[in-house]
Amino acid sequence: MIGLLAQEAALTDTGEWIANGFFYAMAAVAILGGLKMVTTANVVHAALYLLVVLSAVAGTYVILGAEFVAVTQVLIYLGAIMVLLLFGVMLTRAKLGGEEDLDHEQRWIGALVAAGMLAVMSYSIWEAFDTQKLPGDRTPQLTQQVSDEIFSTYIVPFEALSVLLLAALIGAVVVARRD
Amino acid sequence: MQSFLDSWGISAMVFIPLVGVAIMMLLPEKEEELHKTIALLASVGAGIFGVLLLANFDYDRSGELQFAVDRRWIDVINARYTIGLDGMSLPLVALTLLVVPLVIVYSWNHIPEPGNAKAFLMLTLVLHTGMLGTFVAGDLVLFFVFFEVVLLPMYFMIGVWGGEQRLYAAIKFFLYTLFGSALMLVSFLALYWSTGSATFNIVELAEQVAARDISLRTQVLIFGGMFMGFGIKVPMFPFHTWLPDAHTEAPTQGSVILAAVLLKLGTYGFIRIAIPILPEAAVEWAPYIGLLAVIGIIYGALGCLAQTDMKRLIAFSSVAHMGYVMLGIATLTDFGINAAIFGMVAHGLITGMLFFLAGSVKERYHTLEIRRLGGLLVQAPRMGWILGITTMASLGLPGLAGFWGEFPAILASYDPAPQLNESLFRVYMVIAAIGTVLAAAYLLWLLQRTAFGTPSEEFADDPHIHDTVFTEWVAWVPMLIPIVVLGFVPSLIFDVTNDSASLIGDVVQALGR
Amino acid sequence: MFLNQFLFLAAALFCIGIYGVLARRNGVLVLMSIELILNSVNINLVAFGAFHGHIGGQVFALFVIAVAAAEVGVGLAIVLLIYRNRRSIDVAEANLLKG
């Protein structure tokens, strides 16, 4: 609901910085949560941090006026995928406490690569979009608009996606079947 | 008939194998004979269309795209379904159409472990479509799609039906080529954006690049991306390490297709896409390409000398032979490019044949270790003979096909395009010529060790070792005949490729110094 | 609001995800990191959608979410299979590709 309020505020000039403030809060949560997720020594904790990150991201969707996406994010990610992951954690290694060797010895290479990518990306983003602003008069997109779009322009990808989901479903069953 | 061929001929040729795949998909796995028959029919069906196209091809206009089709495809990015056949692609299409049916015939009683003819042959047919499509595509996106279609079946072929290290080899092959094609794609996109012409059509892009004032540095970078993509596929010297592994581990049929056609996708990309579109960048790159090519020639030969495994030796010889092809291309002259195309076809036939032989040797002796072999001429005289002829062809004996890929390339590098450094290329020429000695050394050594002498005790009385069987004859004779015929009548290819190659030569020529 | 701020957030999450993929040994954690990467892509999509006033961005974000669901499903199945066969989901030990 805070999101919606912020959205309302964003429509007015005075509310712009409220939205900004909300965004930075969400961003901070997301980034910190992400960092914790990839560094924590406890698998279950990592899953919970992911939960945090995903929620924060859902928050940013709201700021961007993508309510339906935000709701979907919450429903599917937080509701389904997280549960799946937690099941995965428990099925594979039921240990709920901390572990020493969750990371590779050479994780600094990963860090290096990630930092390098971040640098390159940041630079290019900065170069490309400098101070371009989002349109100020943006309104939350209605769910109906989204569905119209999906079922007209993007109907073929949508169908393809449904086939993919089906295939993934069957595939997952076949792969994980115990025999 | 003519109008049908004009509009549908190439498409029919390219997609008939896929029709075969669709039919096979519906049939149960047990019907092996049926699957083999369908696969053969599909590949022969493509071949029939190919022959019709070849027969109706206007050889006087071999410099132009014929049977060209240009239809809407992906509007959003202006990618179009552009296909056509010209003197440059024709020999390679013909090569593909020849090799794939032979591979299927050979598979008749040589399905590698762990069996499953259905899947194996389906992959072969998918490969067939991919390779044909790559050679006829006239649109960069279409080219890229076909280029990638080839990748996956080959990955499975190596990964499932390969030797002991198959998984390693397959993943190496896959990642290596994927890495290259990713860069290639980046280059294609860069081309799309930098010309601002919103087209992926090769011919139009070439015109756009010529018309617009794109900085040389940009061109050189774009060429670099393509160089990585194509160069890895060729494979050129420092990027060749996937090749020996892939070849060694792949099943015989995979090796044959890999050697005969897949490697040509890379060289073909150079002469079809990279050089015509970016001739100025090509001039900048040519000395380095030439350098890598001659390094490849010597290095590949030395690599061969160090091998103890017959198949691996043949694989390394590909590095050397493709070096000659790339040297021809690097001269950027009509002469060199003609030589390169001839070299591609010749290498396809000869090395394909060598891999067939290696496969059959392996089947009989259950080993390819050269020191354990010997006396093939005693135990299987006809096969020994064929091996002899093929090695002779491979080392560039005049009168057989290999010579016309090798000598003209050497000849061309004496007199490269005017923008290039003559002395440098003459040094390349000398090195390449020395490479012929090493080629003779390792190939004759291979011949001596496998065919001459008497069989070792281990195999002396082995009843499994028999001479060439029927399916082998059917698969091999159609490859041996062109090897000999092209040796004496090189005009069969040179006359076809000349016009197209001259176009490139003229483009480079026209750049001025 | 600047477009940049969303893009920076996405980039940061993306790189964190990459680090996770590269540094983690646990298969499930690797999958989680991949989710992170996908989310960062989604932020970009939605942000650009808002920037251009086009709804396609959201639509694709939805698609990505769906694909992610499929991916997690199959991915976890594979992890489970590996675990069953090897009693470990350490990706460093999954070296079937070793030469």
Place this chain on the structure above:
Amino acid sequence: MFAAEEAVANPWIYDNVWLIPALPAASFVLILFFGKRLPYKGAEIGITALLAAFGLALIATFTWIGDIQGLEESEGEEHALVTDGGTQTVVLTAEAGEEHGPARGAPVVNEVEWFGIGTGANQVTLGSDGVEAVDGAEGEEAAEPSSGFNISIGTLVDGQSVMLLFVVTFISLLVHVYSTDYVNGDRRYTHYFAFLSLFTASMLFMVLASSTLQMIVGWELVGVCSFVLIGHWWEEKPNSDAALKAFLTNRVGDVGLLIGVTILYFAAGRSFSFVTINEMAVSGEISQNTLTIAAVCLMAAVMSKSGQFILHTWLPDAMAGPTPVSALIHAATMVVAGVYMIGRLYPVFYEGFSIAGSSINLMAFIGGLTTVGGGALAFVQRDIKKVLAYSTVSQLGYMVMALGVGAYTAGLFHLFTHAFFKACLFLGAGSVSHACHHSFDMKADMGGLRKYMPKTFWTFVIGSAALAGIPPLAGFWSKDEILVGTGAFPGTGGNGTYTIPLIFGLITAAMTAAYMTRTIYLTFFGEYRGHGHPHESGPRITTPLIILAFMAVVVGFLNMPSGFVDFLRLPSGWAHLFEDWVEPAGIASFVGVENGFTHAKPSLLLAILATGLAVGAGVVVWRYYERLYAKDPKATDYVDGPVANNELVAAGHRVLVEKYYLDHLYTDVIAGGIKGPVARAANWFNQNVLDGVVHAAARSSVGLGRFVYRFVDQGLVDGTVNASGRTASESGQFLRRVQTGQVREYATLMFGAAAVLAAVFIFAF
């Protein structure tokens, strides 16, 4: 250049001379496919084809001779150069006609397009005057001439090629007949005849080649036939080793050939044609510098093919093949291919090495070195065929030396005579070994054979005498001409003063007589040292011997100096016939060069000196063995001769026995692809070395290959791909430095590379 042009009908044979190689080629195919089912296992096809080819060659020879003589009668008439559509375009070089007397011996070229490459803008127009393609020669389909330039295939008939046509078909025919007995019952009788046919066809193809490209084809094809026939008994390792060595050594020379031909191709304005290249070489359109480089490159090819120092080592080893093959390929025909090529491109060599008026050049030097070095090696051989092989090396050196000093005709004449007497000697050696249970070891298994096989003995003696240059046999005439041609002997004139070659030539003359005497003594005198009872060979072996011996006696008279003819009061037309027939004069492609042909005045004194040296050397050796056999008719060496007593002599002997250590140099030091003796091959396969340390590798290219493969390919290049993670692996993983197969590492690399590339693209655009 076109002073006159008119159409004249060509003699039939000039247009159809391609039949001569085509016949044996057809015979090859027929024998291969049907030979085994025929009553004589394919030999009859080969002999029939060769008979027909020989007949055609005779027709060609006599037509050519008739042309030349007709020309001489009508002094100053222009002569045919080029044919056009069955008619003959007569080209007279104006300058030639005015300044150099009548044109004579111009090549008749008959070409069809083979294939065309290139229409690029940098194309240079054909430089050859009036040499155009005509249809109908080879059975190739003539493609439509494109705007580009075309590469032709065709035949070139001139004195030189006609001469070799005759030699090749003649000796090949005799060898075929001889072989029916000699290899009777062989494991691969049919196969043998098939390749004999293929060899003959390739050799004839090369002889008739009208372009350098075609020559390369023939050149390599004879090489491969030689490979197959040397390795005829490939079950035994030494034979296949010898075959490999021959092929690889020739390949080394072929590098020179390829480069040389390439240089000439571009220098002559993109033409492979012999005529064009020669014309441009003499007219100065090709710079001296280019010609020199081309000539040096081609010289490498000559060195390998014609067994010149230091690439001659394959030739003695090639004796592993059947003896008739040695006679045909490694004595009479294939090995003279290099000499033939020098003759074909003589203007190139002539200008390139500045032969005129000089006193030494590369060709003369190599020839001289070979002739002495090869001769010396013949002294220490036990194997009768190896003696003959080294003798062949020595005589080939003579030919090259002759061409090197400018004695063009003399060199070719020696090629001609040598073919007969050396074939005779080889076949004789084969006959001897046939009698001695297939041994070639003179010291162990021969001796005293004079009594058992008189026909072989006498033909062998005649051959040896001809080789040693005893007048009036063939070798005398040709050798004398070469010695005269050096121009260094007082009173002979000549176009240079090649003193060193003269001395080398004289030394060789003496050595030749000496080692042939030794061979005859060891083989035919004394008492039989082998076991069993030797017997004279059958008529199919002795008849060719007698025919060849007859030729060895008479062919020398074909080129008597005019002074000698006058002395004997013979018709003056009998003098220097060979020179008239073979040597071109006054034609565009040899303008200027033929002036340089040495036509030195023969010197009676020199002839006497050379003969005296030969006879003297022969007598010394003869005395040596007389005394030896007087002591013990079964002995082969003095027990306490100079080799045993004198260290210096012993050392020299050692050097010769070790063949100047060249083989050691090649196999042990240069090693690599050139040869693989047992020890090396074993070493090669030695997995321990392969898996082991580095240092053993560096000495050879094999070793180098292994080195590069292991450390650069598998280590560096592969390693970079396979991965980055390894660099960080500080733990005890040191020995597992192979691929980890970790997807993660690949992923790391991928993302890293993507970042780098993105950066590159960002900062570049």
